[in-house]
Amino acid sequence: MINLKDVRDAARDMLAKGEVRAVIGYRRGSRGMFAEPAFLDRPEEADELVWDPTCFHNLSLYLVHDRKHLAHAGKKSGAPVAIVAKGCDARSIVVLLQEHYFGRDDVYIIGVSCEGTGVVDERKLARHLNGAQASNAAFDGDDFVFTTAQGEKRLPAREVMADRCLECRNPFPKEHNLVYGEDKTGRQLEAPFAALDRFEAQGAGERWENWARHFDRCIRCFACRSVCPMCYCDECVVDSITFPISTETTADEKANRIRWIERSAARSENITYLMTRAMHLAGRCTDCGECDRACPVNVPIRLLNTKMEKEARDQFGFEPGASIGGPSLVASFLDKDPGEFIR
Amino acid sequence: MEKILDKKRLDDWAAALTNYEVQAPSQEDGIWGFQPVNGPVRLDHTNTKQPPKEFAFPQREVFFTFEQIKGEAPRLTQVLPQAPRHAVFGVRPCDGRGVPRMDKVFNDHVEDTYYNTRRKNVAYVGLACNKPPSANCFCLSVGGSPVSTDGLDVLMTDLGDRYFVAAVTDAGKALMAEAAKVFSEPSATDQKQVKQAHAAAVAHPQRAVNNPDQAPAKLKASFKSPLWDELARACIGCGICTFLCPTCHCFDINDEVHGKAPLKGQRVRTWDNCQFPDFTMHSSGHNPREGTGARLRQRVGHKFQYFYENFGMHQCVGCGRCITECPVGIDIINVVNKVAENAA
Numbered sequence: 001m002i003n004l005k006d007v008r009d010a011a012r013d014m015l016a017k018g019e020v021r022a023v024i025g026y027r028r029g030s031r032g033m034f035a036e037p038a039f040l041d042r043p044e045e046a047d048e049l050v051w052d053p054t055c056f057h058n059l060s061l062y063l064v065h066d067r068k069h070l071a072h073a074g075k076k077s078g079a080p081v082a083i084v085a086k087g088c089d090a091r092s093i094v095v096l097l098q099e100h101y102f103g104r105d106d107v108y109i110i111g112v113s114c115e116g117t118g119v120v121d122e123r124k125l126a127r128h129l130n131g132a133q134a135s136n137a138a139f140d141g142d143d144f145v146f147t148t149a150q151g152e153k154r155l156p157a158r159e160v161m162a163d164r165c166l167e168c169r170n171p172f173p174k175e176h177n178l179v180y181g182e183d184k185t186g187r188q189l190e191a192p193f194a195a196l197d198r199f200e201a202q203g204a205g206e207r208w209e210n211w212a213r214h215f216d217r218c219i220r221c222f223a224c225r226s227v228c229p230m231c232y233c234d235e236c237v238v239d240s241i242t243f244p245i246s247t248e249t250t251a252d253e254k255a256n257r258i259r260w261i262e263r264s265a266a267r268s269e270n271i272t273y274l275m276t277r278a279m280h281l282a283g284r285c286t287d288c289g290e291c292d293r294a295c296p297v298n299v300p301i302r303l304l305n306t307k308m309e310k311e312a313r314d315q316f317g318f319e320p321g322a323s324i325g326g327p328s329l330v331a332s333f334l335d336k337d338p339g340e341f342i343r
Numbered sequence: 344m345e346k347i348l349d350k351k352r353l354d355d356w357a358a359a360l361t362n363y364e365v366q367a368p369s370q371e372d373g374i375w376g377f378q379p380v381n382g383p384v385r386l387d388h389t390n391t392k393q394p395p396k397e398f399a400f401p402q403r404e405v406f407f408t409f410e411q412i413k414g415e416a417p418r419l420t421q422v423l424p425q426a427p428r429h430a431v432f433g434v435r436p437c438d439g440r441g442v443p444r445m446d447k448v449f450n451d452h453v454e455d456t457y458y459n460t461r462r463k464n465v466a467y468v469g470l471a472c473n474k475p476p477s478a479n480c481f482c483l484s485v486g487g488s489p490v491s492t493d494g495l496d497v498l499m500t501d502l503g504d505r506y507f508v509a510a511v512t513d514a515g516k517a518l519m520a521e522a523a524k525v526f527s528e529p530s531a532t533d534q535k536q537v538k539q540a541h542a543a544a545v546a547h548p549q550r551a552v553n554n555p556d557q558a559p560a561k562l563k564a565s566f567k568s569p570l571w572d573e574l575a576r577a578c579i580g581c582g583i584c585t586f587l588c589p590t591c592h593c594f595d596i597n598d599e600v601h602g603k604a605p606l607k608g609q610r611v612r613t614w615d616n617c618q619f620p621d622f623t624m625h626s627s628g629h630n631p632r633e634g635t636g637a638r639l640r641q642r643v644g645h646k647f648q649y650f651y652e653n654f655g656m657h658q659c660v661g662c663g664r665c666i667t668e669c670p671v672g673i674d675i676i677n678v679v680n681k682v683a684e685n686a687a
Contacts, residue, residue: 029672032478036672037577057671061579072633123373133478213372219393219402221582222619227670239621262599263613264403294670296392296583298373 001139002112002181004051007084010110010178012046014082020108021077024062025084026055033134033146034122037062049084051112053137053144056119056162058288059083060092061229067102068232082108082177086119088164090173091286091321092229098321098328099284101232111173113181116142117157118165121293125160129153158189164289164302166190175324196306217297218270220263224291224301225277230284237261238273278304283312283329286321344510344519346526347533348499353506357384359522363430363466366398377431386433386501389476390662394438394589395431396445399462402586404612406457406596412605422609424460430518432468434495437482437662439469441589442494447654448592457612466514469495473544479663481676484551487661489544500537507537552679555647555657561683562648570685572636574678577671580635582616584665584673585642590658593617617641643678 011023022041027048029036035054039062040046063083070077085093090111097104117139125134129148136147144160146153158166165171167190172183191197199207222238225231238261261272278301285305292302312318318329333342348356357365357380365380368388375391377398404424411417449458472480472489482488492498496515500507507529510516519526529537552558565571585591595615600608616622618639623632632638650658659675666674 030674030677031666031672034672039576062577217372217374219582219586221586221616223579223581223583223670226579226581262611263595263597263615264599264611265613266403290670294579294581294583296587296668 002051007051007180008046008049011049012043016043020082021079023082024059025049033137053120053139056293058089058092058229058290060089063107064229064232077106080106080108082110084110084112085173086112086114087171087173088286088288090175092288094175094321094324095284097324109176111176111179114171115181115184118161118168120160121162128155128160162289163195164287167192167194193306193310196303196310199303214299215267215270218299219297220265223294227290227294230281237276278308281305282308283318283320285309344516345529346508347529348506348508348526350504352525353384355525356522360430362428364427365430367432384432386470388433390435393587394441395434396589398429398431398465399458402614404457406610406612408609410605410607424457426461426464428464430466430468434467434469435472436469436489436491437487437660438589439467439494440487440491440660444590444658445592466496466518468497471498471500471544473501473540475547475549477663477667479550479666481550481552481663482661483549484555485657485659485661490541500540502536507533550676552676558647558679558683559651561686562644564686565682568682570682571640575635575639578635578639578673579671580618580620582618583668585616585618586614587664587668589660589662643675647679
């Protein structure tokens with residue numbers, strides 16, 4: 001059980017001593033019980049921090065934002081940024097470190113273990129609360145406890161947890177500077193890739209029918225890309241205007257820029273976008289599930305990402321975000337690789 | 344025109360509208376959306392994920408096609424929307440209030456043929472909110488109401504086993520006249536009950552923008568406030584808040600090329616979004632709205648200041664979608680209230 005006071009004390013202390021530039025964590029938002037990202041710059045803000053089952057965000061995205069701001073302002077990083085990270089979030093940070101997006105000394109990881117549970121899926125929770133509004137959420141062993149106007153509502157965590165949490169192989173942030181909560185490694189409520197396996201058990205025709213419906217529903221708000229810490233590219237294949245421009249770029253060149261994907265939210269374009277994104281996440285996605293959570297129209301994006309993750313595991317025994325010194329999937333090869341072209 | 348409709352006869356009304364494509368909320372993959380009616384109409388939705396703005400302002404609109412044979416002049420062919428007449432059921436009053444706001448945008452200075460061609464073919468059949476469908480509803484504080492008829496052609500009110508159906512416009516009367524037999528005359532009890540239902544709906548507690556009348560001046564005075572950056576610190580720059588908004592109307596225009604010899608393609612309008620970093624990107628690479636703070640200020644300013652300055656009303660109708668759906672908790676009520684509180 002994590003004692004929130006310990007986390008707040010640690011944050012206050014490191015801010016007071018100037019050991020970190022900022023602490024990125026969770027605080028209570030203005031929208032009911034839900035947590036929101038918090039950016040603490042001063043020690044007196046430490047008491048804003050919360051830790052509860054609504055801390056679903058993968059905050060490592062904001063480490064990426066921070067690097068972009070620094071680069072834009074032409075500033076050096078100085079002291080590290082501290083970040084509250086769950087198991088999956090910490091694995092995202094490991095991938096960013098593997099890719100040298102920033103250095104290990106630039107980040108101070110305050111690990112929080114999800115212990116026996118995980119975080120809530122807002123949609124599942126809404127179904128269980130059946131119109132009631134909750135004002136507070138708390139961990140309690142294998143349960144989540146919600147405060148509603150009708151009193152306390154206790155739900156087995158596994159009934160309202162996000163799918164990715166049910167399949168989580170390691171709710172403990174192995175890579176950390178400080179860590180709170182028990183290491184319940186190996187706890188799994190569902191087998192790895194359970195949701196994917198269920199989906200893949202359908203016939204090809206049915207799978208296509210489902211995906212066609214999902215792809216058609218995509219409104220191309222790009223929340224999946226925007227919320228993803230791995231989607232850090234300055235230029236994205238879907239943005240028609242972000243191509244390198246200099247004073248020498250001619251009007252003709254601008255007009256004839258290559259557009260891989262049109263802006264129209266049409267099936268062909270949506271497929272190209274979502275599949276391209278999935279391919280670019282192979283070996284990098286740590287299944288934090290943020291894209292799936294953020295999607296306003298319930299496109300099961302996680303299935304695409306876990307498919308790539310499963311391929312990487314089956315083909316190469318690869319697990320993303322396992323260790324900083326470990327190889328990255330697409331930047332390494334094996335001497336025994338059967339494909340001659342790669343050796 | 345005020346009538347009573349037995350709930351069992353709702354489908355008969357929908358079926359009688361043979362001159363219309365009838366649309367109503369239905370749930371697919373956990374998402375409430377407007378779909379062509381193909382079976383019983385069940386108006387038991389909260390609110391749809393997307394507002395009904397797509398009927399007049401679809402996400403993609405073709406303006407014209409073009410073709411050019413090498414050495415010849417390009418040939419352009421205008422493509423006007425061939426949309427059927429729509430009768431859209433289950434529209435919530437907040438979304439109804441979005442309609443006249445969109446009408447203003449697409450008819451001020453320039454009359455947008457594409458928008459108007461579609462718009463004149465849509466009839467909006469509203470459903471009063473006896474209870475707020477979302478915890479983030481705030482229609483009352485932006486001049487609306489859960490029983491507002493603004494922008495609607497018909498307003499239905501759920502009275503348990505029957506609906507109280509009131510025509511608001513001539514288009515609404517025409518919709519009801521298509522199925523005169525399914526309706527009955529309201530009794531004095533019905534009249535009393537609908538008044539009670541409306542009074543109860545308005546009395547339901549809601550979240551609120553404080554002093555909305557002062558918001559335009561307060562926001563104007565806060566253009567340079569450091570709060571914008573602070574409140575937008577978590578913003579990820581996605582398009583959820585605007586794409587799901589009943590009054591956001593910004594668009595991009597592109598040529599989609601489908602063939603090279605001869606050169607063939609379409610000029611299309613697609614929704615665009617002030618929260619995308621590339622929305623204001625100049626071709627030089629300079630971006631006047633560089634950070635998330637400037638972009639949040641634009642969105643909130645448009646809803647609560649600029650539109651008010653141009654048209655004398657808030658653009659925001661208080662549906663709460665941008666709050667509920669934001670993945671990182673950015674809350675327009677909180678933003679307006681905080682900025683206004685701290686205004687000089």
